[in-house]
Amino acid sequence: xxxxxxxxxxxxxxxxxxxxxxxxxxxxxxxxxxxxxxxxxxxxxxxxxxxxxxxxxxxxxxxxxxxxxxxxxxxxxxxxxxxxxxxxxxxxxxxxxxxxxxxxxxxxxxxxxxxxxxxxxxxxxxxxxxxxxxxxxxxxxxxxxxxxxxxxxxxxxxxxxxxxxxxxxx
Numbered sequence: 001x002x003x004x005x006x007x008x009x010x011x012x013x014x015x016x017x018x019x020x021x022x023x024x025x026x027x028x029x030x031x032x033x034x035x036x037x038x039x040x041x042x043x044x045x046x047x048x049x050x051x052x053x054x055x056x057x058x059x060x061x062x063x064x065x066x067x068x069x070x071x072x073x074x075x076x077x078x079x080x081x082x083x084x085x086x087x088x089x090x091x092x093x094x095x096x097x098x099x100x101x102x103x104x105x106x107x108x109x110x111x112x113x114x115x116x117x118x119x120x121x122x123x124x125x126x127x128x129x130x131x132x133x134x135x136x137x138x139x140x141x142x143x144x145x146x147x148x149x150x151x152x153x154x155x156x157x158x159x160x161x162x163x164x165x166x167x168x169x170x
Contacts, residue, residue: 010048026058029066053112061118064104071112071130076102078118105140125155 003009007023010030015021017036025042028034032046035054040046044058047066052058055073062076079097086096100118104110108122111130122128123140132149143153 006042035072047106061099061101062104063101065106065108065124067107068104069109070104071110071114073113074110075115076118077116078102080118108138127155 002019002021002023003015004024006025008027010028010032012031013028014033020036021034022039023034024040026040026044026046028040028046029048029050031048032050032052034040034052035056037055038052038058040052040058041060043060044062044064046052046058046064047068049066050064050068050070052070053072053074056070057075058064058070059076059078061078064070078099080100082097083092086092102116102118103121104116105122105124105126107124108126108128110116110122110128111132113130114128114132114134116122116134120134120137122134122138123142125141126138127143128134128138128149129143129145131147132145133147134144135148138144138149139151141155142151143155144151
């Protein structure tokens with residue numbers, strides 16, 4: 001079953017090809033769109049009014065806030081030191097590795113084929129260029145590109161896109 005019984009879907013979640021997605025143990029907010037060939041694992045949270053494009057992998061421990069865009073083929077990780085086995089050669093199980101939470105804040109956008117390493121936060125309104133590898137936190141409204149990703153600019157304030165707090169007058 002592509003959408004498991006333990007998935008909490010908000011109102012008006014759109015999945016154009018529900019037979020081609022794999023969701024289990026996760027929570028998806030209202031009005032979110034999920035493309036084909038997307039996997040969202042247990043203990044992940046997707047906010048409202050998000051767009052998750054095709055071929056994206058969202059692993060356990062990823063928290064995506066409202067109004068986030070995730071491009072095609074974006075990969076998230078949740079373990080900085082992945083191994084298949086323990087030192088004695090036995091396969092690892094859930095208690096044998098450390099889950100690191102990753103957060104994508106409101107209105108951030110992640111371009112196609114980006115990879116997001118575990119334990120980072122992508123700030124509100126940030127823009128991650130296609131193919132970038134995120135190895136550390138991305139500041140709010142920063143534009144980052146490259147491998148590893150580095151800041152190259154700032155998202156300009158546009159009233160229709162990102163509200164920018166105004167300084168109060170004395």
